[in-house]
Amino acid sequence: MSMPNLADRLRSIRKRRGFTQRELAAASGVSLSLIRKIEQAEREDTRLETLRKLAAALHVHTSDLIEAPSGEPGEGGDSNQWEPLQKALQGLHGEAPAEPPTVAGVSAALSALMPLFSTDQYSRLAVALPPLLRDADELGADERALRARLLHHVGWLLTQTRQFDAADVALSRALDEASDRLDAAATVNTLAWLRMRQGDLAGTIALASTWADEVEPRISRATMAELSAWGWLLVRLSTAAVRNAQPGDAEDAIRLARTAAVAMGGEYSPPRDFLRAFGPLTVAMKRAENAMVEERPDRVLALSGAIPLDDLRPTSNNRNRHLLDVAHARVKLRQHAEAFDVLRRVQSDAPEWITTQRYARDIFGQIISRRRTLTSDMREMAASIRLEY
Incomplete structure (x- = not known):
């Protein structure tokens, strides 16, 4: 992946960790000659899996070696920030590094990015994903399941950042590559969310209803994965119908x-795919969304009062979205002061x-609509969410 400051970052972290280049090569499995070329800025492109090996040996996150793009993203992100990812979805990868993926x-590189997805670190993902898509495409037809998982998460990210056309491309590709009906159903769940964010309520209802019927399990024999897939499609159907x-x-x-x-007996959290997390708390938060x-x-x-939010990881697709409903x-x-406290959280x-x-932005706009002056905290919030006032 092309990273102008990779040489400086790798050299600095290596020295702070007390490694020589030769020791890092032995610990990471990356050749000494490649490490030298990277640190001397002789390599314009490096595969993400190579960076992951180096990061693991140095006991840092792969993202610590990634140069996040500068500048403040606007709604949906800075178009320049996301342009490489949009091109990668179209197969416009440019010249590949010498080492094969x-x-x-x-697979390990994608797993290493999961914390960035689940904590909404868009700037780092915008840099890391284009070369990973290129590497996944180079693996060929035999690795459809891995490519489908990557494309699904890319589609989710693009939906989250309101890049709907690109999200449609990613999710359609993921659905084509899906290796089984549960993988397909998980992708359709995100596709239904995209359709709803685009305002196509009838299309969302039809899509979610058809697939919910398709994957409906026998409750007494169902696996957690089957119940999660079915439950999420029903949630999409419900939120579109209301x-x-x-x-x-x-x-x-x-x-x-x-x-x-209820049949799941608690929250289901697959270790490698937070998009399939589901359970009673998820349903409770979506009930509150419908009520709003x-x-x-x-x-x-009333519904929120029964949800132990402090026990939930702050993820955008569930907890944070629910908190916006609470603020609303x-x-x-x-109760404007209380609403503002929720937004600050x-x-x-x-x-x-x-x-x-x-x-x-809509909620905060209502909070400040009748105020003559804003507090410093409110001005900071307005700047953060890019609200003109």
Whole structure:
């Protein structure tokens, strides 16, 4: 991957860790000659799996070797920031490094990026993903499952950052590459979310309903993965239906989703794929989301009061989105100070994520709409979420 400051970063971290180049080569399995070329800036491109090996030997995160792009991203991110990823999705990779990619290396590199996905570190992902897509494409037709998993996460990220056309490309490719029906169902779950964010409620309902029927398991024999796939599709169906003024269908779907969640006996958190995490708390948060759509703020706060949010990892697709509903409910009940406190909590936990959320801007706009002056904290919030006031 092309990184102008990689030479300086690698050299600095290596010396801080007390490694010679030869010792780092022995510890990482990366050739001494390649390490020398990287540190002397003779290599314009380096595979992500090579960086992962170096990072593991140095006991740092791969992202510590990655130069995050400069500049502040706007809504959906800076277009220049995401251009390499969008080109990579189209197969426009440029010249590849000399060393060939390996299945184990690409898989390990993707696993190493999972914390960046789950904590919404968009700037680092924008740098790391284009070369990883290139490497995955070079693996050929026999590694469809690995490529599908990567493309699914790319599609999720692009949906999250409101790059809907590129997300459609990534998710369509992921669906084509899916190796089994549960992988396909997980991708369809994200595709349904994309359709809803695009405003296609009828399309979301049709897609989620069809696939929920397709993967519906026999509860007594179902695996956690099957219940998660079915439950998420029902959640998508419910959240689209409530927005489409179909409250009965929304309630039926969320009730079935809760059946799946109860059968799981608790939250399901696959170690390698946070997008498939599901359980009773997920359903409870989505019930609160439906209540907010229906303009029932008291119901939102009642449901939220039973959710142990402090026990949940701050992830954008569940907890942080739920907290925005809580803030919105507080605004509706004229509890503006409490609403602002909730927004500040989300900002602290997910500073890059909140900048892409129109919902957060709308809520904060309501909080300050009748104020003549803003506090310093409010001005900081306005700047962070790019709200003109």
